[in-house]
Amino acid sequence: MATATAIGARPGGQRAEGFSLGPFLLVPASLLVVAFLAAPLLVLFRYSFNRYSPREFMVDAFTLENYARFFTDAYFIGVLATTVQVAAVCTLVSLLFAYPLAYLMARTESRWKSALVIAVVFPLMVGNVVRAAGWMAVLGNEGIVNHLMLSIGLISRPVRLMYTPFAVYVGIIAVVLPYMILTLQSVIEGIGREVEEAAANLGAGPMTTFRRVLLPLSLPGVIAGGTLVFILCMNAYATPVLLGGPQFKMMAPALYDQFTRTTNWPFGAALAFILMTSTLLLTIVGTTVLSRRMHHRKLEAAPR
Amino acid sequence: MSELILDRLRKEYGSFVAVDDVSLRVEEGELVALLGPSGCGKTTTLRMIAGFIEPTAGRITIGGRDVTWEPPYRRDTGMVFQSYALFPHMTVAQNVAFGLEMRKVPRAEAETRVRQALDLVRLGHLAERLPRQLSGGQQQRVALARALVVNPGVFLLDEPLSNLDAKLRLEVRVEIRELQKRLGLTTVFVTHDQEEALTLADRLVVMDHGVVQQVGTPEELYESPANLFVAGFIGRSNVLRGRLAERGRFISKGGLALAVPADGMAPGEAALALRPERIVVAPGASDGGVVGRVALVTYLGAATEYRVTLDGGETITASVPTPRPGDPLKQVAAGDAVTLTWPAESCRLLAPGPGATPDEGGL
Ligand SMILES: Nc1ncnc2c1ncn2[C@@H]1O[C@H](COP(=O)(O)OP(=O)(O)OP(=O)(O)O)[C@@H](O)[C@H]1O
């Protein structure tokens, strides 16, 4: 004891501690984050308080008028509402589609499993623009869907599918589905098949096993996949532009317009921060509610 | 609690037969151990009983009810998994209560039964813990309580002790046996540990390559193995190959003429199995026994083993109580001549199939 104190209290900071590389390994990553993420954001944040002038382009100022303009303009409120609605619906629908498939992929012992994984990953290798072009070929007036419906006599004239909200929903869901499937699959794979078997062995049918065992155990995957996909949806750009047409506005295209077409950088910067903040807030609210529920159910089931 | 009958149960994976027409009747309240080397189809058989694997052919009856095509949740079996498979998001009490909840047992009764089941496995004080806050042995006992609390018609255990250390394994083994007896549970217990099977089971089923080799009490299997595989798998056996010259006289490949029980096999090619502990070793070469030279003496504490090379080149291992100081056998070392004797009725004649012992002849 006495010896230990003596060593620990050695003066002059000459502690007998080993040299650690740890803190130094953080330097490159930190520099990278500052240079490529924090710096542009800070500059943009500053811009959002500047004043726009058609002649001088951007005037240094410190005003909240860009934010005020957004919250008083029904059009922009509508754009944000559309964005949130599209993101929420696409997240939910992709969750519903992805879960069964992810489960199947996690549990199958078929030799086609790797083929299935490749099939899911493959769309990620095709850019959003290329895929949107593909949807045009499918959903256009001369597209496959209309052609099919016409030929079986379901309709007599082509139905407008392109440049509708429907096309945007379909397009975005197709983009985000792989992320959702892969996230859920890895989480479900981590849940032993044996706990499901144990539930069945104790008398739980498939639905009960899902509700009482599989779902609660895969909730972290649902939260992770949901967050990832929701963020992707909120920031969707190419798909709403190409499939929604000029009438359909979401936040990302709207703020891009401000930067390029109107060259109103201060307002564009404000839009960017409103989009970022609302995404962040909604994500936090969503994950909190879900994890609460997870916790709540645990307590509820406790036999007293 | 009910009788379990397997009728020519079979499982094929493509052209590979994992379980080959297994027929078995487990009486009410009986504990049967499925024993065999790795990959012989024990788990597959057990999982077919529980309903997790569909049989290719055959029938499974529990308490007179044909459950072959029933889903697992309608079979009334209680399974203890090798990995325990506790629900990680539920407390110990919730884990144990799960089966009762599924059976819609009223809450008050369920609580009492959960408490009783946990007391039974001496875990009453840990009811509110989560599985990950328990040791392996405690998790194991939760798994037992969870399966037992619903009074399953058939109790199934797949190597439930393999993740425990040696001391705990012995303890839990005794606990399982006591519980099973007290509750009168019809039980199938899978293991590849023959000692475990011998001490635990009313009857043993020895399997190899998906085929049942022999069914019987531990004593039946030990004293009268049906074939070379069982002779080598349950306990150990010296195996001498040769032929039965006439009833009662066996001639080994090495030219050794031995008296054997006169009943049973007709003359012809045969193998002779002989337990090492039935052999008496005497120092020096003398008539009236089999003479050989000691190749190796292994001291095992209570017993000492002598590996003896016979004149014909065959090897026999004898296991005798370790000689006391002063016993002339104490002086015997490698290279010395010894005489081996054994009662003729200790020899068991078997069909000359392939054996289980890798080290043929010398065990
Ligand atoms: N899904 C499957 N597809 C193909 N072969 C399988 C499958 N499951 C099991 N087998 C084979 O069936 C045989 C029996 O397997 P099983 O798990 O029943 O063995 P076991 O007796 O329990 O062995 P262990 O003592 O190692 O647990 C093994 O040879 C195994 O390779």
Ligand SMILES: [Mg+2]
């Ligand atoms: Mg096994």
